Amino acid sequence: MAITEKDEERVEYAFVMAFLPDLPENDETADKVLAAWNLLWGLMERENNFSDQLGSNVLDWQIGNWANDTTMLLQNTRRYKDVIAVNEQILKIQWSRNSAADLFHENAKRDIADAYADMGEVEKAYKLYEGYLESDPLWGWGWIGYYRLFKDQKNPHYIDIMKDLYFDIKAGNQYRDAEDLYRELSEEFDELGESNISKFLNEEYELEADRKRRILDEWIFS
Numbered sequence: 571m572a573i574t575e576k577d578e579e580r581v582e583y584a585f586v587m588a589f590l591p592d593l594p595e596n597d598e599t600a601d602k603v604l605a606a607w608n609l610l611w612g613l614m615e616r617e618n619n620f621s622d623q624l625g626s627n628v629l630d631w632q633i634g635n636w637a638n639d640t641t642m643l644l645q646n647t648r649r650y651k652d653v654i655a656v657n658e659q660i661l662k663i664q665w666s667r668n669s670a671a672d673l674f675h676e677n678a679k680r681d682i683a684d685a686y687a688d689m690g691e692v693e694k695a696y697k698l699y700e701g702y703l704e705s706d707p708l709w710g711w712g713w714i715g716y717y718r719l720f721k722d723q724k725n726p727h728y729i730d731i732m733k734d735l736y737f738d739i740k741a742g743n744q745y746r747d748a749e750d751l752y753r754e755l756s757e758e759f760d761e762l763g764e765s766n767i768s769k770f771l772n773e774e775y776e777l778e779a780d781r782k783r784r785i786l787d788e789w790i791f792s
Contacts, residue, residue, distance in 0.1 A: 571616065571617065572617075572625060573613060573617065573624050573625055573626040573629065577613055577626070578626050578628045578629055580609060581606065581609050581610050581613065581629060582628055582629075582632070584602075584605060584606035584609050585603075585606045585610075585632070585636055585639075587602065587606075588602035588603040588605070588606045589603070589639060589643075595643060595646050595647055596647060597647060597649075599643065599647070600643060600644055600647040600649050600652070603639070603640050603643045603644070604640070604644070604649075604652055604656075606636070606640075607636065607640045607656060610629070610633070610636065611659055613629075614663075620662050620663050620664060621663060621664040621665070621666065622634060622663065622664075622665055622666050623666050633663070634665070634674065637656075637660050637663075637674065640656055641653060641656055641657060641660070641677075641678075641681055644656060645681070645685070648688070650685040650686075650688050650689045651685075651689075653681055653682075653685040654681075654682050654685050654686070657678035657679075657681045657682045657685075658678075658682065660674055660675070660678040661675055661678050661679070676709065676711060676712070679698070679702055679712075680711065680712070680715045682698065683695045683698040683699050683702070683715065683719070684715065684719070686698065687719055687722070687723075692719070692723060695719055696716075696719065699712065699715060699716040699719060700716075703716060708743075708744065708745045708746055709745070709746055709747070710745040710746050710747030710748060710750055710751035711746075711747045711750060711751075713731070713735055713745070713751065714747075714750070714751060714754050716731060717731040717732050717735075717758075729762065732755055732758055732759065733767075735751070735755060736755065736759070736767055736770075736771065739751075739752070739755075739771070739774065740770070748774075748778050749775060749778040749779055749782060752771045752772070752774045752775035752778060753771075753772075753775045755771045756768045756769075756771035756772040756775055759771065
């Protein structure tokens with residue numbers, strides 16, 4: 571059974587009404603947002619098509635935006651169990667662009683771990699991050715989320731993690747999200763009074779930012 575115009579209208583209307591600009595971020599609004607997401611997910615289940623290629627221009631264009639908006643609203647209203655459930659569904663979605671797949675799936679993994687920590691299940695959150703990083707050791711934002719979790723718990727082990735990353739970077743190992751990782755680490759070490767380490771990482775950040783700008787310029791003007 572194909573997605574019908576009525577299907578499109580129901581889902582789009584549900585999201586429009588759930589995200590009206592004057593609505594407060596509270597449980598009632600979260601219920602509306604979750605109901606809209608469940609309508610969309612129900613269509614995916616009906617079609618047995620868990621992707622952003624449902625054959626509907628309206629839905630395919632908006633699925634990524636709705637995924638981001640839904641999880642953000644649920645986080646802001648501290649609906650952590652719902653955050654976990656929706657992000658577990660996002661992990662099942664096949665995104666049509668590899669870059670989008672990486673972004674959505676990586677954000678979902680971090681959101682799930684952080685939600686467990688917010689519910690007080692910190693050990694589970696640690697284990698999730700450790701599992702992520704064991705299978706993907708060069709994931710920059712994974713490391714940022716991991717050491718931040720220790721810092722949030724006022725556990726000084728976060729400094730050990732950051733120093734290991736620093737020595738690894740100094741040895742020439744390359745991480746994904748390198749620009750973000752260098753910037754975040756530089757700010758953290760500056761806060762700790764480790765000015766030499768902070769300076770080195772800030773220089774690496776600037777080099778990486780320049781490299782990305784050159785690539786973008788070459789692409790624009792080619």
